Amino acid sequence: MLATLRCMVMRDLTLAMRHRSDVLTTVFFFIIVVSLFPLGVGPEAALLKEMAAGVVWVAALLASMLSLTRLFADDYNDGTLEQLLLVPQSLSLIVLGKVLAHWIISGLPLVVMSPLLGLQFGLEGDELMMLMVTLLLGTPVLSLLGAIGAALTLGLRGGGVLVSLLVLPLYIPVLIFGAGAVTASAAGMGADGHLSLMGAILLLALVLAPWASAAALRISVE
């Protein structure tokens, strides 16, 4: 079981490393979107500090959305996906492997970049830490839920726009608790509750989402 998972993750990571610019595009998109906000709302430090968590989180949602269409599309176009559907190993596991690789490529860089962006918005010590922790817990959920949308819209006209319509409403709880945790810890209320809920959502998504994505892939590819 683990061998299948490992094999899928390594394969997708190797493929991603061959097209490094794709990975960098997502990260730079994230940085640019975050940087646009101060230009839009003005440079008042107090206002920016209050908005920081929300802005970084919304940018993370959009960035992970941007890379979703690539999750299955390349494999679908060159026929690999059909072969993957035929292998005796569980499809949910294969999907989980692909999602994990997608998270390492598009989610983890955002987690790593977030303290830097937080600093630009004037966040300090604990809040930066909290921002990183929430993103660490939340970005895998984005990849997991996004995989369902990506699988459903495989090979459709305007799939990219459609996937955002399907998936963004489902991202809302993650956004609320993620940004809420940072705000709550900044207000000195403690963010344990938020973090526990994010953990619960992550576990729930980890169990159900690969299965739903596998079902969606079977519908889309048959």
Add this chain to the structure above:
Amino acid sequence: MFNLFKYSSPATFYPLAGRLAVGFGIASAILLVIGLYMSFFVAPTDYKQGEGYRIMFIHVPAAWMSMLIYVVMACWAAAGMIWHTRLSSMMASSLAPTGAMFTFIALWTGALWGKPMWGAWWVWDARLTSELILLFLYVGFMALESAIDDPRRAARASGLLALVGVINVPIIYYSVQWWNTLHQGSSIKVVDGGVETSMSEIMVWTLLVMTFACWFYTIAVALCRVRSIILERESGASWVKALLQERK
């Protein structure tokens, strides 16, 4: 023995749906007339909100229906996945536009009600926000369905989306509620649960009549729509051709 699956075939369901739609349509029209008369003339003026509160008689049923229809839609989608009946997915897709319409009505009348009562068209209250998200879910369902050309794939894909959505609805609802209580001590409170206890009996009856009017309307419209969907998808079937011959 009564065979549950007899009417799961589009050919047998088509005439039944026609008869049921007429029945529910008439019932809905009668109830709507009674309900509107009661809400405009019989229900007393509210001591706090004056005449403006009367918009409640369409707002509350619409909000209830918008939530109920999503759940019913997801149940049809689940039935379609489990038994692979064509009709179930057709029912799911026939309900979606009505559900979206009621969601929109609930939001729109809510805004109209909110302006005189709270002084704002829109507040980021938990109920309003989750209703808005529900609208997004309906739109996503319909967008996915219309983006896929193959009707079988469209039905199954949108069915799966409805199921994913219905698991998420409670999570979204509670997260929005907690977000609201954590973020802002709102000066405006949507008293909805409180309305019922303070409502006079006649108001409750009016509300019930209006709710059933909306309910029957939904059933009638969904059945009409499913008849069109059946004809469209089964256009190659011999019974449809025979039916069309008959009509000519």
